[in-house]
């Protein structure tokens with residue numbers, strides 16, 4: 428199976444053109460586990476499939492390294508856009524992509540036939556408990572709500588960008604034990620679909636630093652949907668303005684939560700290598 432290895436600020440993906448290489452549905456979870464394995468496979472934070480769509484230009488599916496399917500992938504959809512533009516599938520600078528989180532509109536910034544950055548309309552965040560989804564009475568938003576984990580209390584804000592995110596504000600992100608508390612929160616019984624976990628240090632009203640423990644993937648160098656969720660939570664908790672520069676270990680993303688409630692994410696995407704994987 429031909430694949431292209433790509434990344435969005437260090438969040439790395441195996442991109443497969445499944446239009447010309449159809450894959451049996453039942454094989455997908457195991458294929459993702461095999462291809463994303465850092466030792467026995469290619470290695471990645473996810474498998475991204477390019478598929479035809481009846482309602483948009485293309486359809487994107489994203490599978491985590493544990494084989495679970497995610498509703499949306501922010502860094503991944505920028506890689507998706509770069510691939511279809513530079514590999515001649517879609518030589519236009521506007522692109523509509525069908526995802527499990529709805530149709531996303533993308534605008535490509537290009538130079539000399541190459542995609543330099545992509546601006547993604549990530550849609551409106553879902554804030555009701557049942558939309559995250561999170562257990563509990565379906566009445567209000569989950570804003571700075573205490574969550575007990577191994578006897579430690581965390582004040583969490585929950586935001587869905589189509590996929591679930593819990594946002595926690597910390598004072599010293601560099602020394603926070605992400606790999607200890609990330610999996611405990613990811614798998615907490617309050618989240619029927621599990622959850623991604625965003626740890627945020629606020630630098631100023633227009634800058635935050637983010638570390639992410641991803642559902643089904645572990646700690647990654649960046650998370651696009653997570654950066655969007657972190658900015659929404661920062662605004663809801665009166666910690667930042669609505670236009671924020673997000674610093675992640677792998678690089679920066681510019682996030683804007685517009686007045687009409689859409690979240691815009693702008694960032695780069697890179698192609699690293701192509702290869703063949705035995706299936």
Ligand SMILES: N[C@H](CCC[C@H](N)C(=O)O)C(=O)O
Nearest residue numbers: 497500501502590650651652
């Ligand atoms: N890295 C992706 C998020 C993948 C989320 C996935 N881990 C999930 O299960 O929701 C991003 O840039 O948005």
